[in-house]
Amino acid sequence: MDGKERMDGMTDFLLELRSEEIPARMQVKAKEDLARLFNDALAKAGLAAASVETFATPRRLALIATGLPLATDAVSEETKGPKVGAPPQAMEGFLRKTGLTEDQLIERDGVYFAIVEKAGRQTADVLAEAIPAIIRAFPWPKSQRWGAGSASTESLRWVRPLQGIVAILGDDVVPCEIEGIISGATTMGHRFHHSGAVAIGNAGDYAEKLRDAHVLVHFSERCALIRDGAKAAAAAAGLTLVEDEGLVVENAGLTEWPVPMLGRFDPAFLDVPQEVIQLTARVNQKYFVCHDSTGKLANAFVCTANIDAHDGGAAIVAGNEKVLAARLSDAKFFWEQDLKVALDDQAAKLAQITFHEKLGSVADKVERVARLAEWLVTEGIVTGCSAADAKRAAELCKADLVTGMVGEFPELQGLMGGYYARAQGETDAVADAVRDHYKPVGQGDDVPTAPVTVAVSLADKLDTLAQFFAAGMPPTGSKDPFALRRAAIGFLSLLLQNDLRCSLKDMLLATGAATSFDSLEEFLVDRLKVQQREAGVRHDLIDAVFSLGGEDDLVRLLARVNALQAYIITAEGANLLAAYKRAANILKVADGVDAAAPAPADLVAEERALLTALDTAAPNAAAAVDAEDFEGAMAALASLRAPIDAFFEGVMVNDEDPTKRAFRLGLLARFRDAVHRVADFSRIEG
Amino acid sequence: MSDIAPLSFQDLILTLHDYWGKQGCAILQPYDMEMGAGTFHTATTLRALGPDPWNAAFVQPSRRPTDGRYGENPNRLGAYYQYQVILKPSPPDLQELYLGSLKAIGIDPLLHDIRFVEDDWESPTLGAWGLGWEVWCDGMEVTQFTYFQQMGGFDCKPVSGELTYGLERLAMYIQNKDSIFDLAYNNATADRPAITYGDVFRENERQMSTYHFEVADTDMLFDAFKKATAECESCLARSLPIPAYEQAIKASHIFNILQARGVISVQERASYMGRVRDLAKGSCQAWMEKNGWTA
Numbered sequence A: 001m002d003g004k005e006r007m008d009g010m011t012d013f014l015l016e017l018r019s020e021e022i023p024a025r026m027q028v029k030a031k032e033d034l035a036r037l038f039n040d041a042l043a044k045a046g047l048a049a050a051s052v053e054t055f056a057t058p059r060r061l062a063l064i065a066t067g068l069p070l071a072t073d074a075v076s077e078e079t080k081g082p083k084v085g086a087p088p089q090a091m092e093g094f095l096r097k098t099g100l101t102e103d104q105l106i107e108r109d110g111v112y113f114a115i116v117e118k119a120g121r122q123t124a125d126v127l128a129e130a131i132p133a134i135i136r137a138f139p140w141p142k143s144q145r146w147g148a149g150s151a152s153t154e155s156l157r158w159v160r161p162l163q164g165i166v167a168i169l170g171d172d173v174v175p176c177e178i179e180g181i182i183s184g185a186t187t188m189g190h191r192f193h194h195s196g197a198v199a200i201g202n203a204g205d206y207a208e209k210l211r212d213a214h215v216l217v218h219f220s221e222r223c224a225l226i227r228d229g230a231k232a233a234a235a236a237a238g239l240t241l242v243e244d245e246g247l248v249v250e251n252a253g254l255t256e257w258p259v260p261m262l263g264r265f266d267p268a269f270l271d272v273p274q275e276v277i278q279l280t281a282r283v284n285q286k287y288f289v290c291h292d293s294t295g296k297l298a299n300a301f302v303c304t305a306n307i308d309a310h311d312g313g314a315a316i317v318a319g320n321e322k323v324l325a326a327r328l329s330d331a332k333f334f335w336e337q338d339l340k341v342a343l344d345d346q347a348a349k350l351a352q353i354t355f356h357e358k359l360g361s362v363a364d365k366v367e368r369v370a371r372l373a374e375w376l377v378t379e380g381i382v383t384g385c386s387a388a389d390a391k392r393a394a395e396l397c398k399a400d401l402v403t404g405m406v407g408e409f410p411e412l413q414g415l416m417g418g419y420y421a422r423a424q425g426e427t428d429a430v431a432d433a434v435r436d437h438y439k440p441v442g443q444g445d446d447v448p449t450a451p452v453t454v455a456v457s458l459a460d461k462l463d464t465l466a467q468f469f470a471a472g473m474p475p476t477g478s479k480d481p482f483a484l485r486r487a488a489i490g491f492l493s494l495l496l497q498n499d500l501r502c503s504l505k506d507m508l509l510a511t512g513a514a515t516s517f518d519s520l521e522e523f524l525v526d527r528l529k530v531q532q533r534e535a536g537v538r539h540d541l542i543d544a545v546f547s548l549g550g551e552d553d554l555v556r557l558l559a560r561v562n563a564l565q566a567y568i569i570t571a572e573g574a575n576l577l578a579a580y581k582r583a584a585n586i587l588k589v590a591d592g593v594d595a596a597a598p599a600p601a602d603l604v605a606e607e608r609a610l611l612t613a614l615d616t617a618a619p620n621a622a623a624a625v626d627a628e629d630f631e632g633a634m635a636a637l638a639s640l641r642a643p644i645d646a647f648f649e650g651v652m653v654n655d656e657d658p659t660k661r662a663f664r665l666g667l668l669a670r671f672r673d674a675v676h677r678v679a680d681f682s683r684i685e686g
Numbered sequence B: 001m002s003d004i005a006p007l008s009f010q011d012l013i014l015t016l017h018d019y020w021g022k023q024g025c026a027i028l029q030p031y032d033m034e035m036g037a038g039t040f041h042t043a044t045t046l047r048a049l050g051p052d053p054w055n056a057a058f059v060q061p062s063r064r065p066t067d068g069r070y071g072e073n074p075n076r077l078g079a080y081y082q083y084q085v086i087l088k089p090s091p092p093d094l095q096e097l098y099l100g101s102l103k104a105i106g107i108d109p110l111l112h113d114i115r116f117v118e119d120d121w122e123s124p125t126l127g128a129w130g131l132g133w134e135v136w137c138d139g140m141e142v143t144q145f146t147y148f149q150q151m152g153g154f155d156c157k158p159v160s161g162e163l164t165y166g167l168e169r170l171a172m173y174i175q176n177k178d179s180i181f182d183l184a185y186n187n188a189t190a191d192r193p194a195i196t197y198g199d200v201f202r203e204n205e206r207q208m209s210t211y212h213f214e215v216a217d218t219d220m221l222f223d224a225f226k227k228a229t230a231e232c233e234s235c236l237a238r239s240l241p242i243p244a245y246e247q248a249i250k251a252s253h254i255f256n257i258l259q260a261r262g263v264i265s266v267q268e269r270a271s272y273m274g275r276v277r278d279l280a281k282g283s284c285q286a287w288m289e290k291n292g293w294t295a
Helices: A002-008 A022-042 A090-098 A123-137 A202-211 A219-236 A245-252 A265-271 A274-284 A312-340 A345-351 A362-378 A387-396 A404-408 A416-423 A428-436 A451-470 A485-495 A504-510 A518-533 A539-546 A556-569 A571-589 A605-626 A628-649 A658-676 B009-022 B092-102 B167-175 B197-215 B219-238 B243-258 B266-291
Strands: A010-019 A051-057 A061-070 A075-083 A106-108 A111-118 A161-167 A186-189 A197-199 A259-264 A288-291 A298-305 A355-357 B054-063 B079-086 B114-118 B122-125 B128-137 B139-153 B161-166
Touching: A010 A022, A010 A123, A010 A186, A022 A051, A022 A061, A022 A123, A022 A219, A022 A245, A051 A219, A061 A202, A075 A090, A090 A111, A106 A265, A123 A161, A123 A186, A161 A186, A197 A202, A219 A245, A219 A259, A219 A288, A219 A298, A259 A312, A265 A274, A265 A298, A265 A312, A274 A288, A274 A298, A274 A312, A298 A312, A312 A404, A312 A416, A312 B139, A345 A362, A345 A387, A345 A416, A355 A362, A362 A387, A362 A451, A362 A504, A362 B139, A387 A416, A387 A428, A387 A451, A404 A416, A416 A428, A428 A451, A451 A485, A451 A504, A485 A518, A504 A518, A518 A539, A518 A556, A539 A556, A556 A571, A556 A628, A556 B092, A571 A628, A571 A658, A571 B167, A605 A628, A605 A658, A628 A658, B009 B054, B009 B079, B009 B167, B079 B167, B079 B197, B092 B114, B092 B139, B092 B161, B139 B167, B161 B167, B197 B243, B219 B243, B219 B266, B243 B266
Parallel strands: none
Antiparallel strands: A010 A061, A010 A161, A051 A061, A075 A111, A106 A111, A186 A197, A259 A298, A288 A298, B054 B079, B079 B161, B114 B128, B122 B128, B128 B139, B139 B161
């Protein structure tokens, strides 16, 4: 703390919440939450810090705020009370809460407000009150009780037992207490490298004091050490690290003093597919893997220890090598066992696995998917492959679910099936389809384009959607237990990316799950809106085209929407929309509109012009839509813009003469109908 | 390793007994029934309920029929030994106490990398869950460390700390062996070599694997499951939580054998587990009532 800050009346604050090991995956979010809760607490008291920095290690969550005033200004606080005329109990309660009398309240827009003047407070007092409140309000994803205090279920909850609080404002401890834990100025260093307490003077020396005690409090510093250290360890062995930022962060969350080290495994394990090795190393052991100079997986890994071992880490590396060897020998065992069984035999076992109690076994699903995949090809919806290949790939696509490897590593589903299919001599197209048929998994995932894969993937998703909807199990609100939203996005991506032309209704009927699918179609269009939002496609325009009915080829639907959007954002399009809305409003209140109402003898020029334009535009728009020339359809509509504007300008629709009036209403109806050849403009916002 | 000679399997147990005995734990004997884990011992399940302090340590033979590998897999067994410590309420220095036990069995934390890695524990058959870690030693899980939050569906008031050491894994680590069966079970004497874990248990693994996977009479077992269920309910009707709970343990083990025999379909699995859970929960509830404790 230097003298200048003191003279400014500003100071710094350190808070450290020390606990038993915080799960690695929670630390980054916890830092953000701490900063937010702290800033909120300051703001509530009328304080603000010049800067707030947060720290997390497995054993501590900390925060340093700089430039805090020593006291708050006096504030007047306004609290909203009951409405005028509210029951007397509400008023009594409010007065009790605020400590005011009714005549001290002010009234604004029919609501009472209390204004309470508050004197300035010492920042230390504000903090002493805020710290326990922050701890109690902390939003850990999962928290627990512990110790003697847990005899009551009301006792403090924290992610793991809370062990200590350091709270220092300037050079002084901010005294506070929660559940018998009293704030102080000492913390603990590294669990094994440092025994006894570490005394902290103030926010300024926190990080350095802990560094001396073998704790790197900066999350980013530990990340950098792991990132660079792992790369260096691989390089020293002549290898290239397979970089993995997720692992960097996870290891930083598991260590206070990270030390990356390289270990080896028996090259015989490299027979196992490299994804398996990488997965078990990564998920089970948090190890990085390496490539050799040819870019192939090397028989080496990098683990991250939390100590500078006094033998230089030899025992640690040896121990980790042994653990990985045991895991890889399990994997190798599964791989070799699985290879002995034909995928068709594995597929037969799927009859034992329930897909869903109402929807039969996985074998039943496979049968349906195979039929659908074959249908998609024979119907010419998916082209460029044989129906037999699509059927074959579909029959094998779920067989790996009963293999030992997928039993052990469920996330390898599909991938292993692809390996096993290739190993038993299936064609590449079939093996690739088995491997990739789960794709795309959610938005942003690669969308398959290989025809066999497209057929199987599409059939799989189509079946899932149709079956669950037909059985009355659509997603509701936030509940989507069968991941139908994801299946829908996958289905749509496959259709659109591959330009697959087909009536949605026909495809759904081909599933055989039901005879009508109204709610599923709506659901899919809703998903289409969500999916297209990112591409900037307006949801109201999708509605405008879809609600016409009859357009359920989603590829064509989207082409229409895109053409519509390109037109509607032009000044001309906006004018036409305005004219449409005006016409629609007039028609809405008129009764007995007849589009074929006869023309009166004396047509004015504007009427004649509009009539002529409609005679050309309506059939042109319809023909263009039929020819899938959507720009042409827009051009046909555009030809109506000038005549309709002129019509509104020069003609009174609700003329006293009923013949004229009926004819003019009829013209407007024809105008509306012509527009509807392209889209229902009443659905368009703006 | 460290400067002391690696402990034999039996010395590992004796050292832990000595250590935890000195910490004030009652050193109990295994529960004399087949069970899948030390947590099933009444000293854990039932004693985790209610307000009374409780500190105990014991070895629990644990049977996992589906994990049997006919004595062929160096890392897997159908029956193994857990060392279980339960401390209620969880003491504030539980982690330090635990690390002290690792030092006692010869693991130097400045030579080996000891880590507490998130692992939340849940037992669907006991209606229990807790938060804690798996403790890693150089990347190997050697202990499950749990703060019980609920047992039998009841909040733990207060919370117990439970430590479950995998004795074979720990011994493989300490003795630097690649196969469980090569572990030194005891210590060599001048005229007699040490016997190995394999000498003691390999034949059990072979025969029990054959029994569990190929021989066990499934009709008899389905019948026994039903009878255990009925017996449990009849004990509950007479407010006898301990015998009721024993029947729940029995049903759970029978279910495990049926699983190993592969005669329980995926659909049925959840329903069987639900039945065992109901028995265990019912027993816990009866135990609470018998003691006059409220949820």
